[in-house]
Amino acid sequence: MASSPLPAKESSGTQPKEGHIKAFKDLPEFLQLLERENQLIRVTEAVDLEPDLGAAGRAVSQFDETAPALLFDSVKGYASAHVALNVHGSWANQALMLGMDKTSTAREIFLEFVKRYEKFPGEMVRSTKAPWQEVMIEKDINLLEHLPLFRINRGDGGFFIEKGCIISRDPADWNNDNVENVGIYRMQLKGKNRLGIQVVPEHDIAIQLCHAEECGQDLPLAIAIGNEPIITIVGGMPILYDQLEYKMAAALQGQPYQVVATEKGLDVPWGSQYVLEGRVLAGKREGEGPLGEFTGSYSGGRNYPVVEIDRISHVRDPIFEACYLGMPWTELDYLLAINTSAPLYAQVKSEIPEVVAVNAIYNHGFVVIVSTRRRFGGFAKAVGMRILSTPHGLGYAKTVIVVNENVDPYDLKQVMWALATKVNPIGDVFIIPNLSVNPLDQSAQPEEISSKMIIDATTPVPPDRRGNFSIECDSPQRTELWREKLKTMRKEPSK
Amino acid sequence: MSLSASAPRASACPRCRSAATEVLALSPVAAVWTAYVCKTCLYTWRSTEPEENRNPDKYPELFRLTPESMKKFPTVPEIPARK
Numbered sequence: 173m174a175s176s177p178l179p180a181k182e183s184s185g186t187q188p189k190e191g192h193i194k195a196f197k198d199l200p201e202f203l204q205l206l207e208r209e210n211q212l213i214r215v216t217e218a219v220d221l222e223p224d225l226g227a228a229g230r231a232v233s234q235f236d237e238t239a240p241a242l243l244f245d246s247v248k249g250y251a252s253a254h255v256a257l258n259v260h261g262s263w264a265n266q267a268l269m270l271g272m273d274k275t276s277t278a279r280e281i282f283l284e285f286v287k288r289y290e291k292f293p294g295e296m297v298r299s300t301k302a303p304w305q306e307v308m309i310e311k312d313i314n315l316l317e318h319l320p321l322f323r324i325n326r327g328d329g330g331f332f333i334e335k336g337c338i339i340s341r342d343p344a345d346w347n348n349d350n351v352e353n354v355g356i357y358r359m360q361l362k363g364k365n366r367l368g369i370q371v372v373p374e375h376d377i378a379i380q381l382c383h384a385e386e387c388g389q390d391l392p393l394a395i396a397i398g399n400e401p402i403i404t405i406v407g408g409m410p411i412l413y414d415q416l417e418y419k420m421a422a423a424l425q426g427q428p429y430q431v432v433a434t435e436k437g438l439d440v441p442w443g444s445q446y447v448l449e450g451r452v453l454a455g456k457r458e459g460e461g462p463l464g465e466f467t468g469s470y471s472g473g474r475n476y477p478v479v480e481i482d483r484i485s486h487v488r489d490p491i492f493e494a495c496y497l498g499m500p501w502t503e504l505d506y507l508l509a510i511n512t513s514a515p516l517y518a519q520v521k522s523e524i525p526e527v528v529a530v531n532a533i534y535n536h537g538f539v540v541i542v543s544t545r546r547r548f549g550g551f552a553k554a555v556g557m558r559i560l561s562t563p564h565g566l567g568y569a570k571t572v573i574v575v576n577e578n579v580d581p582y583d584l585k586q587v588m589w590a591l592a593t594k595v596n597p598i599g600d601v602f603i604i605p606n607l608s609v610n611p612l613d614q615s616a617q618p619e620e621i622s623s624k625m626i627i628d629a630t631t632p633v634p635p636d637r638r639g640n641f642s643i644e645c646d647s648p649q650r651t652e653l654w655r656e657k658l659k660t661m662r663k664e665p666s667k
Numbered sequence: 668m669s670l671s672a673s674a675p676r677a678s679a680c681p682r683c684r685s686a687a688t689e690v691l692a693l694s695p696v697a698a699v700w701t702a703y704v705c706k707t708c709l710y711t712w713r714s715t716e717p718e719e720n721r722n723p724d725k726y727p728e729l730f731r732l733t734p735e736s737m738k739k740f741p742t743v744p745e746i747p748a749r750k
Binding site for chain 1: 682691692694695696699700702704708709710711712713715716717719720727729730732736737740741742743744746747748749750
């Protein structure tokens with residue numbers, strides 16, 4: 173019988189209320205909530221690392237938007253190993269993460285997320301001890317003996333850590349907490365204590381590695397794996413360079429965020445399951461990949477930086493958290509959805525208050541849909557260009573669709589209506605050549621350089637008097653009344 | 668766990684067919700699996716994987732690498748000049 177790091181399943185639990193803010197101290201506590209909400213499947217049978225874990229991750233991503241997390245309690249070859257998959261892989265799980273009802277829609281989660289984002293900065297608090305310090309390995313490190321790493325897709329070049337929070341500081345501003353970085357960057361196992369790390373120029377860690385390498389120094393880092401769910405969401409968020417992720421996590425969870433500093437001074441979540449400490453080797457690049465990526469295609473191989481691990485720490489009986497990624501939609505699409513949309517919204521809204529909502533949930537925001545009011549003709553096109561100049565826009569947004577304020581960017585039927593009826597391509601579609609893009613964009617030419625497109629699907633306003641637009645239809649009086657009445661009649665057919 | 672001298676070596680890397688392979692790790696529970704790494708293309712694999720990932724003759728041509736193809740890898744990010 174497989175052991176489990178979670179307590180026995182409880183028959184009932186506290187029902188989270190919408191808007192109620194609940195901070196989770198660690199991953200097991202969140203998994204317990206998911207289990208109470210029927211959002212976790214425990215697998216106790218012994219599974220093969222390959223192909224079972226990748227296959228199960230793929231299978232659960234093919235569920236609907238209420239997909240559960242998975243917890244494997246017995247992995248062949250390990251005396252005691254636990255693997256959690258798909259923890260963030262549905263709107264239901266993300267709603268529960270925020271203390272909302274699990275039936276919440278993507279738009280409702282976006283609005284709640286934005287509300288909490290506006291409370292930035294929260295507070296980071298340091299403790300001196302953490303449960304992850306209980307077990308420490310510093311000699312003869314062999315990562316694979318301690319972490320159940322596995323191949324996700326058959327063409328992957330190896331075993332990856334794809335859901336670790338990587339913590340680093342800026343060597344040019346070492347004591348400035350606000351530029352400490354928490355980011356999620358894929359890492360490939362390439363030796364007993366050796367990893368490749370994907371550092372692309374648009375990522376914050378690239379700035380820090382550049383500063384270290386200019387001085388010929390290694391860049392210290394810590395890798396925190398198996399965390400409460402908020403910091404993982406924040407690690408994947410394109411916030412500004414001087415916005416500390418822990419202060420964002422504190423704002424989102426409504427409580428100070430608790431960390432513990434490593435000997436090098438890197439702040440690590442108190443509740444992490446595993447913490448790996450090491451260095452990015454200065455001036456070193458080495459073959460890495462491919463990995464089946466969020467684009468739905470294999471990434472190809474590149475020479476990426478290399479990390480050596482000097483210490484492994486973990487809680488007793490840790491849970492390794494991993495993420496299936498491949499042909500969308502997968503957990504990664506949910507993981508990089510609302511947390512991409514909300515900062516884009518906030519960054520643009522701070523300068524253009526007419527912006528109403530942003531949807532950047534498709535392929536990590538390669539496509540962005542933004543709704544806005546227009547003060548004058550040409551305004552919507554400027555909103556589109558502002559999206560392209562945000563931190564996320566620099567590396568990801570390729571196509572921006574701008575729609576009227578009354579079109580919901582999260583309702584693709586409405587967006588398609590706007591595209592179908594508002595766009596006259598000669599005046600509303602424009603292409604800007606040779607902008608920056610993430611190297612994983614396979615349509616780029618050359619790599620990392622792409623044109624970008626803005627589609628103005630708003631109704632022109634003066635002095636832009638193009639077109640023959642007439643008054644839009646609205647709903648007859650009593651429509652709301654009838655909607656509720658008909659819903660009730662459908663639930664309770666006449667007796 | 669230290670690697671046993673008797674750990675079975677792989678004859679060639681499934682992906683690039685290089686003979687420069689090493690045992691990367693043995694399963695913590697003895698004799699369940701052995702993991703390998705190729706010193707040429709850095710591919711890693713496990714003895715218990717589906718055959719296409721561990722047998723050089725069954726490895727999919729689509730994913731195969733050679734030292735020549737690896738020379739075409741772009742370097743990301745570029746290594747900055749020393750200040």
